[in-house]
Each structure stands twice: as C-alpha cells, then as structure tokens.
Amino acid sequence: MIRYLERERREREREMEEEQLDYVLVPLGLSVMGIYHAWLLYAVLRTPRRTVIGLNAESRHQWVYSMMADPLKNGVLAVQTIRNNIMASTLLATTAITLSSLISVFVSSTSNSEDTASKLIYGNKTPVISSIKYFTILLCFLLAFLCNVQSIRYYAHVSFLVTVPASGNRRDSIEYVARNINRGSFFWSFGLRAFYLSFPLFLWIFGPIPMLLCCCIMSFALYFLDTTTSFTRHLHTHSFKEEMKNDNIESACQLP
Template structure:
C-alpha cells in the first residue's frame, strides 16, 4: 500500500470509530440515562437545585459558590482553548515551508495541503471547545441569579427551569471537554495516520469506562433519588 493512500483509509476509519462510539453514547443518554455518568450527573444536579432552591435565603451562598467553581473551570478551559488556537495560527503561518522537510518516519501523505488540513482540524477542535465553554459560562452565570431568587422557593416550574439551565451549562462543558479529547488524535495525525487510528481506538475504549456506570453506582444513586422523592412527598 502506498503511503499516500494511508490517510484516505486509516483517518476516516479512526473518525468512524469516534463517531460510532459517541452516537452510541448519545443514544444511551437519551434512552437509558442512568447507565451513563452524564445522565446520573444531570439527575444529581436537578436534585441539588431542588434542595438549594427550597430555601434560597439559607442556601443562596452555597449555591452561588458552587456555580462559581464551575464558572472558573469553564473559564480555564476557554482560556486554554483560545490560547492554543492563537499558538497554532502563529506556528502555521511561520512554518509554511517546514512541510517540505518532513521526517521519513512519518507515514502517509506529506503534501502541504494535507498538512494544512491537519493543523486546521486541530484548530477547529479548540475553537469548538472555546465556544462550548463560553456557552457553559453563560448558562452558569444565568443560574447563579435564578437559584437565589426568594420568590422561586417552592415553585416547581421555576426549579425545573433552573435545573434545565444548569444541566445545559454542564452539557456544553462536557462538549468542550470532548473537543479537547478529539484534539489528541488530530494532533497525532501530524505524525501519520497510524498513530491517529491507534489513538482513536484507545480513546474510545478509555472513554467507555469513563462514561458508563457500574451496577453499584446506579443502585446507589437510584436509592438516593427515591429517598429524596419520598421526603418531598411527605407534607
């Protein structure tokens, strides 16, 4: 097999592995949320909002401090992403002729166009991470105001709206973090399509254990959720 044809076979195969895994993850989150960490965390945040908003005057400081910590985490990732975007742009513009002296250890297509596509995909990953984290900050900041409104105490519709906003902020944070994860195989693509394919397979395998929950964890959370529902039903 010629080296130039490796990129046309192995790179789409690696991307297909990542897309297939995340399609399965999205299906599982929508149909069986308790089997995933994302689904369990979403329900936990919903219960937390209901607990905090039951008495905003008493729990307001704790709620704002907790949401502020999430804002700081999103700000850190957003700053890192936009900084890496700037560094990649400067690097590409200053080394436009470096692709002609590519190492012989790098298999695959070594044309300048392919190298430009490689750097563009990395840049795109960090831009997506930046935009997702900015949206996450937006939702978190909005929740910090809504969670401390005294008039919302005891109103289930208001609590549900705040819980949805908080979960949307967390979903955007997760998407931004996924963009960082995807940037790893895109970075290894610079060294050839073989490291990129291996990284995609290993990352999908590792993410499976990070995204799914064990039976013990599911039972522990479900028991806690049932207890919360039982306590809220007591007049």
C-alpha cells in the same frame, strides 16, 4: 540508467501507498469515534442512568431542588458551586483560544522546516494534507472555546435564578433553573469532548497509523469513563428516593 529508473518507480509506488493510508485510516479512525459518540448519545437519551452524563444530569436536577427549597439558607453554597463551574469553563475556554493562537503562529512559521518534519511522517506529506491537519486541530479548539463560552453563559444566568425564592409556581421555576444548569453542563461536556478529539488530530500530524490507534484506545477508555456500574445506579436511586421521601414528610408536617 535502468536501475535508476527502477528505483524511481519503486519510490513513487511507495509514496503512493503512503498517501493512500491517509484516505483509508483517517476516515476509519474518525468513524470509530463517531460511532462511539452516536451510541453514547443514544444511551443518554434512552437509558440515561447507564451513563455518567445522564446520571449527573439527574443529580444536578435533585441538587437544584435542594438548593431552591430554602434559598436563604443554601444561597451562598449554590452561588459558590456555580462559581466553581464558571471558573472551570473559563479555564478550558482560555486554554482553547490560547492553543488556537499558538497553532496559527506555528503554521505560519513552519514553512522552512517542512522538509525536516516530513521525515518523521509516514503517510501523505503533501502541503494540502498538512494544511487540513492543522485546520482541523484549529477548528477543534475553536469549537471547544465556543462550547465553554456557552457554558459560562448558562452558569452565569443560573447564578441569579438559583437564589430566587421559589414560591407560588414553585415546580415550574425550579424546572427552568434545573434545565438551564444542565444545558451549561452539557455545553461543558461538548467542549471537553472537543479537547479529547484534539489528541488523535495531533497524532495525525505524525501519520494516520498513530491517529487510528489513538481513536481506538480513546474510544475504549471513554467507554469505561462514560458508563456507570450497577452499584452506582443503585446508590443514586436509593439516595434520590430517600430525598423525595424526606421532602414529602416535610411537606406533610407543614400542612395545617
């Protein structure tokens, strides 16, 4: 009897230790992702050319100037390019809402297999934590869906504006189109980040330790994907200066 009680006490202590892991490691992993993206946002706002997001925003701005300089000549190319972006956003939005539906069906049909699945989990196995896990994944995909829908909205709006001749108040109209196409791209990036966040949330189903490792590895990998090299910055700056020089030459030639 004493041995049985001692064994029960040890099992309860081990279960309590496992439950405490979720309360420590999961916030730590989310903090790693949050700190990295806070730094990325600061870098995009302060030094945009150090990041791929900021550099691409400047490239799109330059692209809009090139397309709207001669809409009769570049109109088809501009509309086809924006259509490709709409198709990419549509694909991600469809994937997000499909995965959300599958998760809802999965949660409603796993009540009978809860004991078998709990053997693979090292961590908190209470029904409340399990519901929170699936809810966060579902919320992540719904956020991705909404962001991609907003991206489609801006791209569809730009597809009409980019073919409008920019005469008269030329700079203001081009700036408006460039701002809208960058907003569509930013929403697309937000939706893609929501997909990235779903990976550690999926691994949280199998415990907080895989979730923390995934957050650290993903933040390390995203740093190299989101930052630019000095060669890339120099190439972009050189091409941008050459484009501005050619525009100035063309403008001077058109003067009487």
